[in-house]
Amino acid sequence: MEAWRTYTPDGRMLEVEHAGGEWVARCAGVRGAGTSALEAITAAVGGEPASIARSHPAFEAWVVEHAEQLESEAG
Secondary structure, X not given: OXXXXXXXXXXXXXXXXXXXXXXXXXXXXXXXXXXXXXXXXXXXXXXXXXXXHHHOHHHHHHHHHHHHHHHHHHO
């Protein structure tokens, strides 16, 4: 799968890749990895809310929606 790039709702660039059974996400200089896109994206965007947007339920829903989309495209 080619690297997938988009912007988070709070304006940061998010890049996600899947290779060898591992998902890797990068956001604002933070790297997250996991066995699912959701794990990787969550780790990269940060577990601690640093802004109102990241602590908002709509942001969490955005992360889940995009992780599911990526996993379905990866097959």
